[in-house]
Amino acid sequence: MSSPSTQPNRTTARRELPLSLPLAAGAHPDAGTREAPFSYECGRCNRCCRDRIIQVNPYEVLRLARAVGLATGEFIDSFIDLDRMALRCSSDGTCVFLGDSGCTVHADRPLVCRLYPLGRIVRGDHERWVVLPESDGSEGTFGLERSVYDYVDAQGALPYMRAADACHAVLEEALLAEDAAQGDATGDEARWLLDVDSLVEQQGDIDREFSAYLEALKTTLVT
Ligand code: SF4
Numbered sequence: 684m685s686s687p688s689t690q691p692n693r694t695t696a697r698r699e700l701p702l703s704l705p706l707a708a709g710a711h712p713d714a715g716t717r718e719a720p721f722s723y724e725c726g727r728c729n730r731c732c733r734d735r736i737i738q739v740n741p742y743e744v745l746r747l748a749r750a751v752g753l754a755t756g757e758f759i760d761s762f763i764d765l766d767r768m769a770l771r772c773s774s775d776g777t778c779v780f781l782g783d784s785g786c787t788v789h790a791d792r793p794l795v796c797r798l799y800p801l802g803r804i805v806r807g808d809h810e811r812w813v814v815l816p817e818s819d820g821s822e823g824t825f826g827l828e829r830s831v832y833d834y835v836d837a838q839g840a841l842p843y844m845r846a847a848d849a850c851h852a853v854l855e856e857a858l859l860a861e862d863a864a865q866g867d868a869t870g871d872e873a874r875w876l877l878d879v880d881s882l883v884e885q886q887g888d889i890d891r892e893f894s895a896y897l898e899a900l901k902t903t904l905v906t
Contacts, residue, residue: 704831707802707813715812717832723800726822731799732781733818737770739763741900742846742893743793745879749889750791755880765873794843798835800825803844805851849897857904876900 704715739747741755748758762779764771770793771779780788786796800823802813812831817823835841875881882903883895 704801704812704814707815715831717810717812717830717835719812719831720827720829721801721812721831721834722826722828723834724824724826726824727785728820728822729781729785730818730821731796732778732786734776735778735795735818736767737778737793737795738768739770739793739877740768740847740850741877741879741896742843742850744877745889745893745896746791747788747793748880750788754885756878759874759877763877765877768873768877794840794847797838797840797843801831801834803835805848846893850900853897853901853904856901 704719704721744755744758744763747762748755751758751762753761759765762771763769773779778786780786780792786792800815800817800821802815804811804813814825835844879892879896882899883892886892886895
């Protein structure tokens with residue numbers, strides 16, 4: 684990988700592009716749909732795997748745990764920073780899963796890794812997309828050749844987006860129920876929420892287990 688100091692100023696180059704998506708810091712409330720023109724070519728510099736908080740939800744923990752051959756509780760003990768509900772980093776800020784040849788869990792990497800350099804913001808039924816601040820020294824190349832949808836589909840992000848939305852829907856319902864009953868939000872800890880195997884039996888199929896988990900979560904939190 685080349686030193687950042689030898690690279691052209693990609694951030695400047697990006698800002699000069701006629702991006703139809705807003706940069707995150709100045710995101711416009713109605714800008715950035717799935718149809719917006721967008722393309723991005725990864726420079727394989729792995730800069731986006733450093734100095735970032737990679738938050739994870741139960742689906743992502745389940746995928747990653749199976750990828751490394753662990754139960755979700757064991758995975759959490761080894762790889763999760765529960766204060767942030769995020770993947771642990773090494774002391775130099777590098778993601779715990781970054782190896783010499785790149786991501787060691789690439790096929791099961793979390794949603795935020797798949798979406799980078801995009802961010803997805805969901806409010807109720809409304810979804811919008813922004814371009815995140817670029818990692819220092821990033822060698823990726825922005826363009827407008829395709830669309831946001833094409834990009835996230837090619838990254839295998841759609842099942843992860845559906846899982847995130849499903850989780851969010853259950854938690855939102857639980858919070859509403861809790862608010863109605865006690866005027867307070869649930870106090871369930873991150874570990875309990877992320878430890879899928881503690882709530883349902885392992886079923887040898889991630890999608891089936893996650894569906895059972897959502898049902899169990901709903902039963903536990905809402906009813
Ligand atoms: S999970 Fe993989 S892609 Fe995501 S930050 Fe870690 S090393 Fe990078």
